[in-house]
Amino acid sequence: MKVDFFNLNKVNAKIKKDILKKISKLIDCSSFVDGKTVKLFEEKFAEYCGTKYCIAVSNGSAALQLAIIASTRNFKNKNIATPPNSFFATSASIKHAGLNPYFIDVNKENLNINTDILEKEKKNFSGIVPVSLYGNPCNLTKIEEIAKTHNKFFVHDACQAHGAMHNGKKISQYAGLTCFSFYPSKNLGAIGEGGAIVTDSHDLYKKICQLKNQGQEQRYHHSMLGFNFRMDEIQAAALLIKLKYIDEWNDERISIANRYVKNLKDNKKINLLQVRQEDKCVYHLFPIFTEHKNILIQKFEKAQIGFGFHYPIPIYDQEPFKTSGNKFLYTEMSKRDQISLPIFIGMKSKQIDYVCDIINSL
Numbered sequence: 001m002k003v004d005f006f007n008l009n010k011v012n013a014k015i016k017k018d019i020l021k022k023i024s025k026l027i028d029c030s031s032f033v034d035g036k037t038v039k040l041f042e043e044k045f046a047e048y049c050g051t052k053y054c055i056a057v058s059n060g061s062a063a064l065q066l067a068i069i070a071s072t073r074n075f076k077n078k079n080i081a082t083p084p085n086s087f088f089a090t091s092a093s094i095k096h097a098g099l100n101p102y103f104i105d106v107n108k109e110n111l112n113i114n115t116d117i118l119e120k121e122k123k124n125f126s127g128i129v130p131v132s133l134y135g136n137p138c139n140l141t142k143i144e145e146i147a148k149t150h151n152k153f154f155v156h157d158a159c160q161a162h163g164a165m166h167n168g169k170k171i172s173q174y175a176g177l178t179c180f181s182f183y184p185s186k187n188l189g190a191i192g193e194g195g196a197i198v199t200d201s202h203d204l205y206k207k208i209c210q211l212k213n214q215g216q217e218q219r220y221h222h223s224m225l226g227f228n229f230r231m232d233e234i235q236a237a238a239l240l241i242k243l244k245y246i247d248e249w250n251d252e253r254i255s256i257a258n259r260y261v262k263n264l265k266d267n268k269k270i271n272l273l274q275v276r277q278e279d280k281c282v283y284h285l286f287p288i289f290t291e292h293k294n295i296l297i298q299k300f301e302k303a304q305i306g307f308g309f310h311y312p313i314p315i316y317d318q319e320p321f322k323t324s325g326n327k328f329l330y331t332e333m334s335k336r337d338q339i340s341l342p343i344f345i346g347m348k349s350k351q352i353d354y355v356c357d358i359i360n361s362l
Contacts, residue, residue, distance in 0.1 A: 003342050003351045005306025006185055010346030011249070015241050019191065022237040034213070034230040041236040042196070044243055048163075049172040051198040053205035056231040057212050060159040060181020063195035064093035064129075066229060067177040070207045071127060071153040072097055079125040081152075083113045084315040085331045086131040090157050091315045094129060103316055105328035109274035111287075111338075112138035114330075119146055127153040132161035132171060134310070135187065135253075135284035136275055140166045140174035147175075155179065159195075162188040163250045165280035172198045177208075182239055187253065187284055188246045190235040249345050253283040256343050256352060260286055263356035270359065271337075285310055289337040292362055296339060303358050308340035 026032065038056050046054035057063050068080070079102035080094045091101040102125045107114050113130045119142075128147055130138045140156065147154035156175035158164070164171045172178040180186075182194035199205055210217060215226030261272060271289040275281040287310065290296060300307050314331050315321050341355055 001351065001354050002304040003306060003355060004344070005308055005340070005342050007344045007346065008184060008189075010344075011189075011242075011245075012191075014245070015238075018241050019238050022241070023234055026233050026237060031233050033232050035233050037233045037240065038231050038236040041231075041240050041243075044240060045196055046198055048243060048246070049178070049198045050170040051172050051178075052200045053198065053202070055197045055199075055205065055208045055212060056236060057195045057197065057229045058231055059193040059229075060179065060183060060195040061089040061093060062212070062227070062229040063179040063181065063197045064089060064155070064157060064159075065096050066208050066211050066227070067155045067179050067197050068093050068097040068099065068127070068129065070204050070211060071155055071177060072099065073126075073153070075099075075126040077124070077126045080127040080129055081113070081118055081121065081125040082129040083111075083131055083133075083331070084328060085111060085311055085334050086133060086157065086315070087159070087311065088315065088318060089159075090129060090131055091318075091321060095320065099127070101315065101321060103328065106133075106330050106334070108330045108333070110136050110138075111273070111330070111334050112136065113143070115139045115142040115146070118143065122146060122150050122152070125152065127155065129155045129157055131157040131159075132164060134273060134287055135161045135164055135282040136273060137161060137164050137166040137171050137279045137281070140171060144174045159183075160186065160284040161282060162186065163246055163280075164282045167278050176201060177204060182235065187250060187282055188239065188242055191238045192232075192235055194231055194235040194239060196231075250282045252345055253343060254281070256347055257281070257283045257286055259349065259352045260341065260343075260356065263353065264288070264359060267360055267362070269362040283343060286341045286343045287338050288341060288359070289334070290339070290362070291337060293337055293339055296359065296362065299358050299361065303354075305355055305358060306342050310338060310340050311335075312338075 042054040084103040159181035182190040212229040215224040
């Protein structure tokens with residue numbers, strides 16, 4: 001049996017006719033960038049996230065960069081706390097804002113930022129940019145408390161966590177600004193690039209709207225330096241259609257994850273991602289951790305099972321951020337032991353069981 005690591009075919013087949021019909025209408029009316037369809041998506045996505053405002057942008061990296069720039073004040077301390085085990089864009093966005101990533105190690109159980117260390121290190125940074133990795137919410141309650149108590153800005157990288165919940169609330173209801181990516185492989189993916197920022201702050205909303213559109217207050221009136229980070233209408237049209245299915249698709253991912261857990265929980269050769277009972281993880285990825293990764297890779301390749309690595313090189317080992325400082329225990333553990341299993345909409349039970357049989361043969 002061949003099992004792909006990821007497959008978008010079932011998702012796209014379900015909505016292809018609707019998307020093509022909408023694109024045809026957009027072509028007929030020559031509406032392509034930041035128009036009525038984008039505005040409608042912003043309204044619907046803000047409603048879905050339980051926030052007052054949404055700013056649709058060109059991609060997830062743009063969302064992070066704009067959110068951090070909009071949050072920046074005249075800080076004496078340019079350090080911003082963030083984990084070193086996420087996608088490169090998180091730390092790169094901090095740097096693009098003229099600030100410095102200040103790396104905090106992660107928890108062993110879920111690979112999200114360790115809030116105990118964050119509390120201890122609070123004097124060493126001015127803002128916090130945590131990541132809800134793999135679609136599993138980080139400890140947003142504690143991070144919000146630290147941010148408010150110690151006057152730190154708080155931007156949440158939720159680019160992998162559309163629809164996730166923490167302590168019974170939408171994850172977008174904690175940080176001042178919450179950022180999403182709509183890269184095609186995400187739980188809510190466009191048919192190209194896309195991103196969004198959601199917030200309850202009218203001031204931040206107005207500022208980011210201006211920043212994403214070359215700093216214009218109104219046409220040809222530029223009161224600040226900005227960027228061309230607008231979303232195009234075709235992506236907004238696709239996202240509006242897909243938004244109707246996001247909860248259904250997330251439930252399917254959770255069902256797949258639960259079957260993995262049931263089949264693998266007694267295997268002493270691997271460790272599984274831990275999810276708090278009070279949280280809803282939406283499983284953008286399903287990682288496992290094993291000291292026998294190289295053996296498992298050989299088994300997967302022979303069995304024609306797709307797999308992935310997230311993220312094999314910590315940010316502090318990437319050239320723009322390389323340091324000679326100490327390595328972090330659990331970031332290094334993740335780098336060494338992590339492997340992502342296949343998970344996608346339309347995955348069959350027999351495919352999940354087949355993957356588990358190969359793992360359990362360790």
